[in-house]
Amino acid sequence: MDITINLTDGVPIYRQIVNQVKYLVASGLLLPGEELPPIRTLALQLKVTPNTIVKAYGELEISGVVHKRQGSGTFVSEVRQQLALRERRRIIEQRIDGLLAEAHQLNFSGDDILRMLRERKAAMDAEADAEPAEVKKK
Amino acid sequence: MGQTTVVDVNNLSRSFHGKRALDGVSFSATAGHVHGLVGANGAGKTTLLKHLLGLLRAATGSVRVFGLDPVRDPVRVLGRVGYLSEERELPEWMRVDELMAYTQAFHPTWDETYARQMLESFALDPSKKIRELSKGMRAQAGLIAAVAHRPELLILDEPSSGLDVAVRRDILDAIVRTVADDGRTVIFSSHLLDEVERMSDHVTMMDYGRVTLSGVLDDVRRGYQRSHVRFVEHFDQPPVLATALAMEGGGRSWIVVHSGSIEQFHHSVLALGGEVVESRDATLEEIFLARTGRNRQQVEAA
Numbered sequence: 001m002d003i004t005i006n007l008t009d010g011v012p013i014y015r016q017i018v019n020q021v022k023y024l025v026a027s028g029l030l031l032p033g034e035e036l037p038p039i040r041t042l043a044l045q046l047k048v049t050p051n052t053i054v055k056a057y058g059e060l061e062i063s064g065v066v067h068k069r070q071g072s073g074t075f076v077s078e079v080r081q082q083l084a085l086r087e088r089r090r091i092i093e094q095r096i097d098g099l100l101a102e103a104h105q106l107n108f109s110g111d112d113i114l115r116m117l118r119e120r121k122a123a124m125d126a127e128a129d130a131e132p133a134e135v136k137k138k
Numbered sequence: 139m140g141q142t143t144v145v146d147v148n149n150l151s152r153s154f155h156g157k158r159a160l161d162g163v164s165f166s167a168t169a170g171h172v173h174g175l176v177g178a179n180g181a182g183k184t185t186l187l188k189h190l191l192g193l194l195r196a197a198t199g200s201v202r203v204f205g206l207d208p209v210r211d212p213v214r215v216l217g218r219v220g221y222l223s224e225e226r227e228l229p230e231w232m233r234v235d236e237l238m239a240y241t242q243a244f245h246p247t248w249d250e251t252y253a254r255q256m257l258e259s260f261a262l263d264p265s266k267k268i269r270e271l272s273k274g275m276r277a278q279a280g281l282i283a284a285v286a287h288r289p290e291l292l293i294l295d296e297p298s299s300g301l302d303v304a305v306r307r308d309i310l311d312a313i314v315r316t317v318a319d320d321g322r323t324v325i326f327s328s329h330l331l332d333e334v335e336r337m338s339d340h341v342t343m344m345d346y347g348r349v350t351l352s353g354v355l356d357d358v359r360r361g362y363q364r365s366h367v368r369f370v371e372h373f374d375q376p377p378v379l380a381t382a383l384a385m386e387g388g389g390r391s392w393i394v395v396h397s398g399s400i401e402q403f404h405h406s407v408l409a410l411g412g413e414v415v416e417s418r419d420a421t422l423e424e425i426f427l428a429r430t431g432r433n434r435q436q437v438e439a440a
Contacts, residue, residue, distance in 0.1 A: 007332050010364060010419035012356050040318035047310045048336045049172045050318040101416055 001030070001037055005046055013048055017056035018063075019091075025065055025076055026087040036066060036074040142169040144291055144323045145190060150199035152185055152347075159185045161347040163199070167291075167340070170321035172313060174338030174355070176331060176426060181344040183327040184224075187295050190325070191221055203291065217245060220289035220316075222280045222309075224296035228268045234279055235264035238286070245287035253286035260308065274305040285312050292316045294326035298333060306333070313337055331423040341422065345430050355422070362397045362420035362428070369412035380406035384428035395420050395428040 003020045005013055024030040036042070036057065043050040057074050060066045066074050103113050145167035152160040160182045167173045175183050188194045189201045192208030192215060201208060208215040228237060234257070242248040257264060260278040262271075271279060277297070285292060292313070298306045310333070316322050328334050334341060341358055343351040351358060362383075369377065369390045376385040381398040396403050400417075407414055420428070 005336065007335055007421060010359070010421050010424075012359060012419070013336065014356070040314065043314045043318055044311055046336075047307065047314070049339050050314055051171060051339045105415065 001042065001045075003042075003046060005048065013046075014052045014056040014059065017042075017046075017053065018059050021056070021060055022063075022065055022087045023091055026091065030076050032076050032078045034076045035072075036076070038073060143167070144169050144204060145325065146200075146202040146205075147186070147189070148200045150186070150189060150196055150201060152189070152194065152197055158347050160189075163344075163347070163349050165342055165349060165352065167323055167325055169290075169323050170317065171339040172317055172324045172326070172337050174334035174341045175325065175327035175344065176329070176334050176341065176422075177327075177344035178430060179329070182347040183344055184295055185347075186344070187223075187293055187325070187327065190293060191216065191219065217247075218290045220284035220287065220292045222277075222284040222292075222294045222297050224299045228276060228280055228283075230267070230269040232268050233264065234262055234266050234268065234271075237268060237279060237283060238264070241283040241286070248287045250286075252288070253282055256282045256286065274301055277301055277305050278308060281309060281312055285316060288319075288322070289316075290322050292322065292324045292326075294324070296327055296329065298328060298330055306330075310337060331421075331426055335422040343426060343429060350429055351425075358425070359419050359422065362395060362425045363400060363403075363417050364420040364424050365394050365396065365403070365417040366415040367392045367394055367407050367412050368415050369410060371411055377410050377412075378406075379403060379410070384424075395424050397428075 001021075001024070003017060005016055007013075011019075021030065021036070030036075037045070039050050039053045039057065042053050046053075057066065057068075061068060061074070064077055067077050068074050100110070100113065103110075108116075143166055145165070147163060147165040150160050150163045150165075151158070163182065163186060165186065175186070177183050185194065189196060190203055190208060192212045195209045203215050204218060206215050229240070232240065238253055238257075242250075242253075256278075260275070260282075262275060262278055262282075266275075268276065268279065281297070284294070294309070294313070297309045301309075313324050313326065314337075316324050324337075326334075326337070335355070338355050340353065341351070341355045342349055367379075369392075372389050373392070374388075376387075376392065379385075379394060379396070381396040381403045382394050383397055384395045386393045394403075404414055
């Protein structure tokens, strides 16, 4: 599972794992029924205390993203659809907040940003029309 | 997660040649958790750990490991403890395989398969003498000797000090395995704060022989914020802000680490004609620098 821990932005590690697993599920990179790595394996991979993984998986279970099967592991749940929308929104809103904060610093107004977003989107669409779209992979 | 207390240190003080090394230190470690110990050189981390191992006798205060006094009951305590120190005091004349056999003799719980696996994965030559090993290989040999008997408590004193990334990862792996495999306990000291932030469930900060901060890492972190503040006015000296612990920056733009009431902090920024541009939880490193007062700006201002 492709998860990166960043220690510079002050977000607790378990929360980073929760967010990234939710993102992987929301974006379809983790599919319903798929098994998450065992606690020990992910702890070794990320070089974090195993209790952090326990906490992250516990939180994911509470929010219905994954479920534990007795005697085996932790699996991605089926209820992806509704959750995906909420999560997708949350992920993109975080990015927007960051963008707005930076815009504010650089003295752009909200309207400036809206206009620039539209321009960039138009430019991207034009590019996409010019050359056939590649299959997007992350 | 159980809350069995494995280590309980109460009001421990210690002086060497009239100099206070530990000053009323209380510390406890619960089973199944990783306890990180941070502090500048000379803060008292090694002295504290040596008390846990019974290498030093508590002059004032008490030390209990598994409910036992490690000075009075060294055999029963040390049989259940694994220890790796920065100095890696290993018998120089022994070969690697002799070191293994020697350590095994003290520990009936020695796991030979685990020891062999580690030797192989480290590519350590069993016939080499300890004195012929590189710094990293010595650490690896010391690590096997510390963990192959699957101790209930693993104590690592600055295990990563002076080692390259690959060996540091071996040490972190050993910590993860110790905790993940059957809920055993780790206490490790380190000056590498990112390592401590990744590996610790609990963190204890020491400074000048005192415990300045101790708690569940996520709780400790939540108590500290790092904010970017901008003022209309230009400040040559760090402006005085409520709840601020450390400041860096200059002129109109300052980065502040603060703790306590966020509201109070915002009020005092506003009162000076400033605004908080951005806030987030502080990292362990930011908290450490703010708490130990070794922040460059603060030192200059003092």
